[in-house]
Amino acid sequence: MEKSLRPFLESIADRVFPPDELGPGGCDIGAAEYVRRRLAGPRSADRLAVAALQDHLDASAREHWGAPFCDVGAPHQERLIEAILADDAQADVETVATLRLLIDMTVEGLFADPGHGGNRNEAGWRLLAGMAYPPRAR
Amino acid sequence: MREEADVVLVGLGAAGGIAAHVLTSAGLTVHAVEAGEWLRNEDFRADEINGSFYDNIRGQKFRRETPNWVHPDGSTQRATASPIGQMVNAVGGSSLHFAGWSRRFQADDFRARSNTIDAYGARAVSEDCTIADWPVGYDELEPYYTKTENLIGVSGVAHHVAGLGPADAGNPFEGVRAGQYPLPPMRPFAFGERFADAAKSLGYHPYPPPVAILSDDFDGRPGCSYCGWCLGQACRYGSKSSTLVTAIPKAFATGRLVIHSNKRVTRVLVDGDRAVGVRYVDAEGHESMIEARTVMLGAYTFENIRLLFLSRDGRHPDGLGNRYGQLGRNFICRQAIEVSGFFPGEDLQLVDGPAGQAMCVDDLNGDNFDHRGLGFVRGGTVAVENELTPIRAAKTLPPWIPRWGREYKKFLLRHWSAIGGLRAMPEALPYRGNALEVDWSSKEDGPLGLPRLAVRYSMRDNERRMRAFLAERMLELTREMGAAASWRGDLGFNVLSAHDVGGARMGRDPVTSVVDEFGRVHDVVDLYVLGGATFPTATGINPTLTIQALAWRTAEHVAGGK
Numbered sequence: 001m002e003k004s005l006r007p008f009l010e011s012i013a014d015r016v017f018p019p020d021e022l023g024p025g026g027c028d029i030g031a032a033e034y035v036r037r038r039l040a041g042p043r044s045a046d047r048l049a050v051a052a053l054q055d056h057l058d059a060s061a062r063e064h065w066g067a068p069f070c071d072v073g074a075p076h077q078e079r080l081i082e083a084i085l086a087d088d089a090q091a092d093v094e095t096v097a098t099l100r101l102l103i104d105m106t107v108e109g110l111f112a113d114p115g116h117g118g119n120r121n122e123a124g125w126r127l128l129a130g131m132a133y134p135p136r137a138r
Numbered sequence: 139m140r141e142e143a144d145v146v147l148v149g150l151g152a153a154g155g156i157a158a159h160v161l162t163s164a165g166l167t168v169h170a171v172e173a174g175e176w177l178r179n180e181d182f183r184a185d186e187i188n189g190s191f192y193d194n195i196r197g198q199k200f201r202r203e204t205p206n207w208v209h210p211d212g213s214t215q216r217a218t219a220s221p222i223g224q225m226v227n228a229v230g231g232s233s234l235h236f237a238g239w240s241r242r243f244q245a246d247d248f249r250a251r252s253n254t255i256d257a258y259g260a261r262a263v264s265e266d267c268t269i270a271d272w273p274v275g276y277d278e279l280e281p282y283y284t285k286t287e288n289l290i291g292v293s294g295v296a297h298h299v300a301g302l303g304p305a306d307a308g309n310p311f312e313g314v315r316a317g318q319y320p321l322p323p324m325r326p327f328a329f330g331e332r333f334a335d336a337a338k339s340l341g342y343h344p345y346p347p348p349v350a351i352l353s354d355d356f357d358g359r360p361g362c363s364y365c366g367w368c369l370g371q372a373c374r375y376g377s378k379s380s381t382l383v384t385a386i387p388k389a390f391a392t393g394r395l396v397i398h399s400n401k402r403v404t405r406v407l408v409d410g411d412r413a414v415g416v417r418y419v420d421a422e423g424h425e426s427m428i429e430a431r432t433v434m435l436g437a438y439t440f441e442n443i444r445l446l447f448l449s450r451d452g453r454h455p456d457g458l459g460n461r462y463g464q465l466g467r468n469f470i471c472r473q474a475i476e477v478s479g480f481f482p483g484e485d486l487q488l489v490d491g492p493a494g495q496a497m498c499v500d501d502l503n504g505d506n507f508d509h510r511g512l513g514f515v516r517g518g519t520v521a522v523e524n525e526l527t528p529i530r531a532a533k534t535l536p537p538w539i540p541r542w543g544r545e546y547k548k549f550l551l552r553h554w555s556a557i558g559g560l561r562a563m564p565e566a567l568p569y570r571g572n573a574l575e576v577d578w579s580s581k582e583d584g585p586l587g588l589p590r591l592a593v594r595y596s597m598r599d600n601e602r603r604m605r606a607f608l609a610e611r612m613l614e615l616t617r618e619m620g621a622a623a624s625w626r627g628d629l630g631f632n633v634l635s636a637h638d639v640g641g642a643r644m645g646r647d648p649v650t651s652v653v654d655e656f657g658r659v660h661d662v663v664d665l666y667v668l669g670g671a672t673f674p675t676a677t678g679i680n681p682t683l684t685i686q687a688l689a690w691r692t693a694e695h696v697a698g699g700k
Contacts, residue, residue: 016542022551041307044191068682078543103542104533108192111528113185 015129034109151231155381294348
């Protein structure tokens with residue numbers, strides 16, 4: 001049985017879009033659920049790469065702090081993400097590309113039509129004050 | 139099963155829709171075989187993810203057969219990927235999702251080779267460049283531009299209507315028109331007005347480009363509601379003048395058009411040197427034939443060329459239209475240039491209408507400016523468009539802003555409405571070595587398993603210099619508009635764009651071209667090619683209206699000859 005990606009995607013969602021005084025984070029907005037559905041559907045071809053990325057981040061987190069990625073807290077998670085995306089990063093091309101893809105999908109999950117699982121109750125759209133959503137004739 | 143028709147059309151999109159209208163109006167029976175679905179306005183829904191830039195749920199056929207890219211020297215091979223939504227497979231084709239820009243080519247575009255050599259000498263054209271004049275000119279095409287605009291409903295403002303002289307409006311580089319546009323231009327928008335002011339102060343001549351979107355009620359369809367969900371989306375109100383809601387219903391109403399949706403043509407049937415019909419496969423995998431006196435290929439550039447190759451037989455061992463090895467040659471791919479500006483503290487109001495609300499300058503297009511000392515020939519058009527949708531807003535940020543984390547969130551929520559972009563459409567020239575061919579070893583996904591095309595392509599020095607020049611002008615424009623910072627953010631070079639043209643070049647000499655000025659394949663009687671594949675040059679202007687005007691002319695030619 002393949003292990004669930006859900007906790008990992010939720011951690012990523014909150015690192016990409018942290019909950020703070022400006023408003024809800026990626027997880028509360030539903031971005032992780034959006035990504036989960038994408039990887040189970042139209043982007044299923046990328047599921048293995050995302051699972052490998054999780055393994056990579058879990059291994060790094062254990063090496064430094066003795067716990068998996070999801071359990072090391074936001075500051076440590078940020079450091080691990082930064083390490084992969086840094087210009088002089090040692091990470092392999094595939095890992096960098098997968099992380100970028102995952103960030104990209106997470107952002108989509110903040111602002112896509114709620115029918116795709118993210119942007120719960122249009123919480124993402126409401127953060128972009130001034131945008132008139134959902135779309136309708138005016 | 140066998141069916142019979144006067145004409146069988148392969149693909150019922152922007153080009154095929156127009157041809158179907160003209161042919162059925164002339165009394166001919168037409169069978170149109172379309173790989174995609176036949177949808178109604180009620181089937182469309184504003185949804186960025188399902189639109190063309192992400193899932194492109196209406197473009198699944200194209201996604202299964204995306205060509206492979208091969209560098210002309212063979213050094214690089216990989217799957218092509220389009221930075222933007224490539225196309226729609228459905229009745230109406232990509233006219234369903236395009237931004238609607240319906241500009242005529244300049245008179246100069248039809249004489250690109252002669253004008254370049256006349257102005258700068260033969261050495262201005264590099265040895266490997268196959269730039270050519272068209273076998274038709276602006277004056278011959280003008281009546282067909284007019285008919286198309288009046289049929290589908292194009293909104294714009296004329297500069298020079300015959301008999302009236304030039305007006306202080308519209309695009310001064312547009313050719314003389316027989317009449318006014320059927321509809322006035324789209325309403326102005328804030329960012330467009332700002333661009334126009336900056337462009338004027340730099341000496342350019344901005345104009346709102348004509349678009350196939352209704353600025354007012356027209357022919358039973360409602361004027362645009364300015365909902366702002368248009369680019370890459372089909373219009374659920376019928377206000378975008380796709381062939382689905384214009385030419386095709388008129389053709390269907392004659393009772394002489396039969397639409398075979400969800401069916402794929404796999405071969406053009408040829409008897410000797412005469413096209414006699416097509417073979418197609420339906421969604422369940424059943425094969426059938428349609429016999430016809432005339433066959434017209436109206437698919438996208440890639441499928442048109444592929445079918446000509448795949449229909450090879452004993453008399454045409456290298457493919458139809460390929461007696462002199464010209465099929466697939468002179469393929470051109472045009473890549474957009476993007477420059478964005480950051481206007482801190484401002485709301486640019488880009489969310490209040492469609493990308494068809496735009497402002498454009500043609501001063502840097504074609505040979506509209508002096509190229510001496512610049513190191514390149516030809517040029518491109520530069521424009522701004524309305525329409526900012528949420529995911530695009532969330533992904534279009536200055537390069538120095540991180541794409542995740544606290545800084546990202548803070549910047550996005552504060553400044554998403556303060557970023558606006560310019561886009562240029564630079565002409566790319568045709569070259570020896572840039573060509574489409576069949577990769578017989580690489581099969582498309584899905585049950586048919588037809589071979590994919592390979593695209594042999596590399597960008598050349600003329601285009602690199604032109605792009606650098608245009609990007610500099612665009613950065614100047616953003617500064618003139620008051621941007622605190624601006625940056626070039628091209629979508630990335632690839633070999634696909636939304637304007638892949640050439641490969642079945644139109645010309646008078648069968649030794650150097652594939653079709654004649656009517657799109658008739660030189661070496662097969664009664665076989666025609668519609669669409670951008672026939673273009674000898676790409677121009678710096680959107681191709682759709684010219685594709686439709688040529689389709690009208692071809693259909694009229696065929697109807698008159700029967």
